[in-house]
Amino acid sequence: MPSKDMSPLPDASARGPTLADRQAQLATALAGQSEPPPGFDQVRLSRASAALADKRAAAAAKLLPAVWRSLGPEAGRAFRAYATAHAFPGDHATDALAFGASVCSRRSPPAVVREVLVLRVRSGWPLRFGRAHRRLFVVARIGGRPWSVSLLGP
Amino acid sequence: MSGSRLGLGIGWRPELALLCERRADLGFVEITVENFPEGTALPRSLRQLQERGVAVIPHGISLSLGGAEPVDQARIDRLAWMAERCAAPVASEHIAFVRAGGTEIGHLTPIPRTRASVEAVVANVRRVRETLGVPLALENIAALFEWPDAEMDESEFVRTILDESGALLLVDVSNLHANARNLGADTAALIAGLPLERIAYCHVGGGAERDGLYMDTHTDPVPPAAIALLRQLSAVARPPGAMLERDGNFPPDADTNRELDAIRDALEGHESVA
Numbered sequence: 223m224p225s226k227d228m229s230p231l232p233d234a235s236a237r238g239p240t241l242a243d244r245q246a247q248l249a250t251a252l253a254g255q256s257e258p259p260p261g262f263d264q265v266r267l268s269r270a271s272a273a274l275a276d277k278r279a280a281a282a283a284k285l286l287p288a289v290w291r292s293l294g295p296e297a298g299r300a301f302r303a304y305a306t307a308h309a310f311p312g313d314h315a316t317d318a319l320a321f322g323a324s325v326c327s328r329r330s331p332p333a334v335v336r337e338v339l340v341l342r343v344r345s346g347w348p349l350r351f352g353r354a355h356r357r358l359f360v361v362a363r364i365g366g367r368p369w370s371v372s373l374l375g376p
Numbered sequence: 377m378s379g380s381r382l383g384l385g386i387g388w389r390p391e392l393a394l395l396c397e398r399r400a401d402l403g404f405v406e407i408t409v410e411n412f413p414e415g416t417a418l419p420r421s422l423r424q425l426q427e428r429g430v431a432v433i434p435h436g437i438s439l440s441l442g443g444a445e446p447v448d449q450a451r452i453d454r455l456a457w458m459a460e461r462c463a464a465p466v467a468s469e470h471i472a473f474v475r476a477g478g479t480e481i482g483h484l485t486p487i488p489r490t491r492a493s494v495e496a497v498v499a500n501v502r503r504v505r506e507t508l509g510v511p512l513a514l515e516n517i518a519a520l521f522e523w524p525d526a527e528m529d530e531s532e533f534v535r536t537i538l539d540e541s542g543a544l545l546l547v548d549v550s551n552l553h554a555n556a557r558n559l560g561a562d563t564a565a566l567i568a569g570l571p572l573e574r575i576a577y578c579h580v581g582g583g584a585e586r587d588g589l590y591m592d593t594h595t596d597p598v599p600p601a602a603i604a605l606l607r608q609l610s611a612v613a614r615p616p617g618a619m620l621e622r623d624g625n626f627p628p629d630a631d632t633n634r635e636l637d638a639i640r641d642a643l644e645g646h647e648s649v650a
Binding site for chain 2: 243247252255266273277309311312313314344345
């Protein structure tokens with residue numbers, strides 16, 4: 223039996239969006255995952271969003287220069303495609319590593335894969351090691367195939 | 377800042393380590409906490425600077441003090457640990473948010489100048505101060521846009537946050553310049569309205585015009601207007617210290633040294649010959 227008390231229930235929506243709601247809406251818009259919130263200068267938000275994407279790309283190019291060079295003139299386009307599908311993870315090394323893994327293939331040169339692995343080591347990723355011919359190798363699956371790469375050079 | 381003089385400083389980066397070692401008049405260096413993996417030793421170059429008496433100030437970029445969500449205790453612990461490890465006189469962060477609702481923005485983003493924002497920042501600063509063993513300074517950021525519903529102007533907003541949180545002020549004069557160019561902010565009024573007696577130190581960084589907007593890149597030369605703002609500030613407030621921020625596209629050391637000379641001269645109230 224429904225209550226006969228007709229006084230309005232507390233309704234969060236009646237108070238309008240909270241600061242947390244509004245910040246979340248702006249954050250997703252800047253990340254390119256939603257429409258810009260109303261009331262803002264839409265052109266400026268668009269410029270800020272583009273600047274964020276450029277910052278991610280510049281960081282990836284700096285952290286993984288061999289990966290970036292291996293993509294030639296398509297590097298920027300490849301990163302934009304990656305960034306559209308993957309939100310910023312919170313730090314540039316993790317972002318670059320995810321991008322690097324996404325563009326490495328079975329035919330990637332060992333120097334390119336090695337660069338990704340070295341950044342994984344520097345970033346404290348859990349690694350598997352193997353030993354062969356008295357040398358220590360990092361073993362990882364990148365670009366759809368297993369790799370054994372010496373961190374001391376080719 | 378309680379009388380302690382920092383003097384001339386620079387944001388320590390591996391690419392600038394040798395310059396820092398050669399620069400005898402450095403009073404402090406600032407390190408970005410997030411650039412130092414947990415559990416690793418401070419680089420030898422930094423330790424040598426410390427032995428020389430150069431203060432090391434940890435600077436956070438990921439606490440999101442302006443976020444409506446409570447700041448992550450693990451990030452506070454990391455800042456506090458770094459401050460203790462460096463025997464830092466002060467630590468610093470920003471009046472900004474960098475994440476919300478599970479989305480990482482990847483950049484320092486402005487917050488609305490409202491009472492709700494003041495309360496959010498003050499609550500977060502209080503959480504930090506419960507763990508941090510040194511004073512915390514809050515930095516003004518550069519923005520390309522503003523929130524639509526400001527309830528107070530910038531100086532009142534900053535002053536209220538500092539009054540209620542007990543934090544010190546880190547004035548980034550280049551960010552003042554950027555906001556004047558991009559948002560029409562009145563820097564003279566802002567400087568006049570800020571609680572200048574709470575200044576811990578100042579930032580000076582480079583930037584460049586891109587498609588009609590001034591971008592605070594830290595990879596381009598310092599604009600003369602930023603040096604002029606530091607000189608203007610020094611004339612009325614005598615900040616305890618001022619430093620150069622350079623994050624990439626590093627020029628020859630001679631160029632960086634000229635920028636440091638200009639910052640030092642502006643801080644001391646002299647006209648630079650550079």
